[in-house]
Amino acid sequence: MNNFADQLEQKIRETGNPSVMGLDPVLSYIPESILSACRKDFADPEAASGAALYEFNRRLIGSVAGLVPAVKPQLAYYEEYGPAGLAALRKTIQYAHQCGLLVIADGKRNDIGSTAQAYADAWLGQTRLVGGTEAPMFGADALTVNAWLGLDGIRPFFDLCRDQGKGVYILAHTSNPSAGDLQDLVLADGRPLYEALAEKIAVWGEELVGSCGYSSVGAVVGATWPQQATRLRELMPRALILVPGYGAQGATADDAACSFGNNGGGAIVNASRSLMLAWKKHQMDHEDFERAARLEAMRMKEDLNRALVKSGKKMI
């Protein structure tokens, strides 16, 4: 099955859960038992930090394997720990794959064509190394990208979607408070800018629609702006939508439901802090973070399915 949308939709059906766990590790989220073990094992603070990030992720992934279809590491939180952080990210991606989870690398990458090709190779493709061997460097299944540079800056990603079954999510309308600074500006023809972009995304994705009816060229649409999300789903009926903003950023499951297709498919809802820090909400010990994340992931699954039934998009 060489189409990302088909792979993702099948995983969502298998788990009955249209959500994705964000892996945005910060040292203060990691319990003391892991931190002190890494301090003991590694004299170098960078190596110890990388090991702690990986161990935290490994246990989070183990706790939700079989329950969520995918994870979404946010690349900034690995770059923050330098080369050791990126090595931890690579191991995290490999472990998620071993556990049967898809991996969406959240990097919002963007550049001119030749450079976008290098990003595409780094995150979704292969690199030719000294000596001539080719190997995947990070090996994610999909990547978030920013379309500010226009089509030639994202075409290299489309090539990997077509040839290697990868996916791409283009930032259409983000979840943050100042999303509208540029995205909501009104064009001469009366449309807001994000609608003009959405129409382009729909066209760009036409050639990559899988047998599930959705395209591997997806979009990021924040749940914090439900009115815009409803309109964007109309304009991009076949786009896979990645929905941030649920939970810690304030959006509800009903808000998130606006981004799903009429068949209840085509979207996944991200939760990062609300899963990584679920032990706080459930008043559990920090060392119980895995059990808390699993409990919260189950609660979120029910919450999303309830909202989808309520919206009329999903049959009971």
Add this chain to the structure above:
Amino acid sequence: MNNFADQLEQKIRETGNPSVMGLDPVLSYIPESILSACRKDFADPEAASGAALYEFNRRLIGSVAGLVPAVKPQLAYYEEYGPAGLAALRKTIQYAHQCGLLVIADGKRNDIGSTAQAYADAWLGQTRLVGGTEAPMFGADALTVNAWLGLDGIRPFFDLCRDQGKGVYILAHTSNPSAGDLQDLVLADGRPLYEALAEKIAVWGEELVGSCGYSSVGAVVGATWPQQATRLRELMPRALILVPGYGAQGATADDAACSFGNNGGGAIVNASRSLMLAWKKHQMDHEDFERAARLEAMRMKEDLNRALVKSGKKMI
């Protein structure tokens, strides 16, 4: 001197050269002597590749030290080689600093506020590691960013500009053929979108104007669109402008001159491939790449100064 604009303008005065060398290494740009030495020294192809990138950069930097004020590594070309590539990038930044060059990390990073903070810490600030030590991870002097998410996604970078003398370049109008897909869309008030963004950049930068008269909140303006560049300079009279597109992408020194301030300052022009591959243009041996890069950097310096005099922006 704790203001990036002041630091850069002084380096430009010292070298008499408003240019920046792009460091976008690709294995095929690296001569066989370096590649074979790295193959011999490192059995692991990733380690060998990282070592080759660093050695290539080290020799390029050595060849232009004292002649150019800054280098601009393009992050995609290091991510392409995984954690070993990013380790090579870090060493490259350290070596450039030892040689007295400023470093502009070209990453076009962007995200919501909390994540943008992680990018800012990674590239311009410090990271708190396991055990409590704080250390810079990449330690660049400035970073390119993408403003699609609006002000709250780039404010964390401004904080480091103010508090730690760092700089930021916001993508205003890029150099690639499809730059206009979004950037040139016409707004309801008749302005093209890139002008609306430029007006925001000018306002955002007001608080970070150094004694040189330019702000550490800069903009990226491609030389391939000279008409737009002229208008953008009017709208952002105090922004430091980073000018890509000269040389391999087809823009001339006269095109690039449009982005300079009336005093002949406030801008630097990037050249990547035209310096890294100068041995081809000058019909020299590949092993002579350093001498060729230096020759080409000197030619470019003269070309830019000639164009600035011609434009009336620089006194002879």
